[in-house]
Amino acid sequence: MAITYELIKTCKQTGARLGKVHTPHGSFETPMFMPVGTLATVKTMSPEELERMGAQIILSNTYHLWLRPGEDIVEEAGGLHKFMNWNGSILTDSGGFQVFSLSDLRQIEEEGVHFRNHISGEKLFLSPEKAMHIQNSLGADIMMAFDECPPYPAEHKYMKDSVERTSRWAERCLEAHQRPHDQGLFGIIQGGEYEDLRQQSARDLTSMDFPGYAIGGLSVGEPKDVMNRVLDFTTPLLPDQKPRYLMGVGSPDSLIDGSIRGIDMFDCVLPTRIARNGTLMTSQGRLVVRNAKYARDFRPIDENCDCHTCRNYSRAYIRHLVKSNETFGFRLTTYHNLYFLLNLMRQVREAIREDRLGDFREEFFEQYGFNKPNAKNF
Numbered sequence: 001m002a003i004t005y006e007l008i009k010t011c012k013q014t015g016a017r018l019g020k021v022h023t024p025h026g027s028f029e030t031p032m033f034m035p036v037g038t039l040a041t042v043k044t045m046s047p048e049e050l051e052r053m054g055a056q057i058i059l060s061n062t063y064h065l066w067l068r069p070g071e072d073i074v075e076e077a078g079g080l081h082k083f084m085n086w087n088g089s090i091l092t093d094s095g096g097f098q099v100f101s102l103s104d105l106r107q108i109e110e111e112g113v114h115f116r117n118h119i120s121g122e123k124l125f126l127s128p129e130k131a132m133h134i135q136n137s138l139g140a141d142i143m144m145a146f147d148e149c150p151p152y153p154a155e156h157k158y159m160k161d162s163v164e165r166t167s168r169w170a171e172r173c174l175e176a177h178q179r180p181h182d183q184g185l186f187g188i189i190q191g192g193e194y195e196d197l198r199q200q201s202a203r204d205l206t207s208m209d210f211p212g213y214a215i216g217g218l219s220v221g222e223p224k225d226v227m228n229r230v231l232d233f234t235t236p237l238l239p240d241q242k243p244r245y246l247m248g249v250g251s252p253d254s255l256i257d258g259s260i261r262g263i264d265m266f267d268c269v270l271p272t273r274i275a276r277n278g279t280l281m282t283s284q285g286r287l288v289v290r291n292a293k294y295a296r297d298f299r300p301i302d303e304n305c306d307c308h309t310c311r312n313y314s315r316a317y318i319r320h321l322v323k324s325n326e327t328f329g330f331r332l333t334t335y336h337n338l339y340f341l342l343n344l345m346r347q348v349r350e351a352i353r354e355d356r357l358g359d360f361r362e363e364f365f366e367q368y369g370f371n372k373p374n375a376k377n378f
Contacts, residue, residue: 003184003211005243013358014260021243023089023141028056030264033341040084044331047086054342059267063095071137079139092140094131100149128169132176145173147188152220159192167204186212202237213238214245231261271337278322281340285369294319307339
């Protein structure tokens, strides 16, 4: 099997899992945050920088790479790893989320989805078989099954139909997958906020014996307490001996709360996207470096951080770069935010190892300001 999971320890205080996922391009520790490299690059970062900051797996996007440069070019280059010069593990999503989020004109049918290219407007069609073909050509270590991404909120009847279609599509993905010996295919549990539909989806997907499972349909606009409630009843439905991936989650509080609920893998564009707006994650909470009060602030972004940005550059300088739209400023803010989350997950893993993740959560939330009534989130 291309992908295997090794459970190292369970936190006595919370039940969180410390583990390792083994892939054809090395192993990575869990819980792990995966930086997003949509177009075979994590925006403004080099692969060498990502490796230095501790990124062990990154995510790329099937839909965008299909449109440009095309999966055939990536395959001709020797696959995604060689194309982008990244030696670690790579996960590719199925393209489904982009089809459902970027295109207003789409038509879902049993065979697949008709939609328009968000760049050129041309008509396109994506099916489970096509999504597998593209991902097999890209050559990522972990591939995702093609699923329907329903909106939030959605009526129970709509969601039930969607779950059943996603299960049928998952079977077709398994049949179309051409490289099971060196690429692992994960199934995606859907069902919105409905416990009975999450149970139905998990029952369907686990019966197909995927090497890993994702929980989809969260972080799509629902309140944090709804997401945590869904995780509370969904995660226990998944096999203990396989990795669990919560899609699209990257805020510090949700990474900790997701880990407590047994999640192993997370991804999100949040840290890189807000970095380009001059918003930074720090040990004391959110810092918007564009603000005028930092014009003469010569301290580092975070005095408790030892990343390259914080060791070498001041808030005043970074503010000047960001306000001037200098690319170097966006590189520095992106480096810091990614380092912050990767370091946070290192701390989470250490807390699990020492059976104190519950205490760590309380300390972090207090320091970060999440416990305040009007706490600002990202």
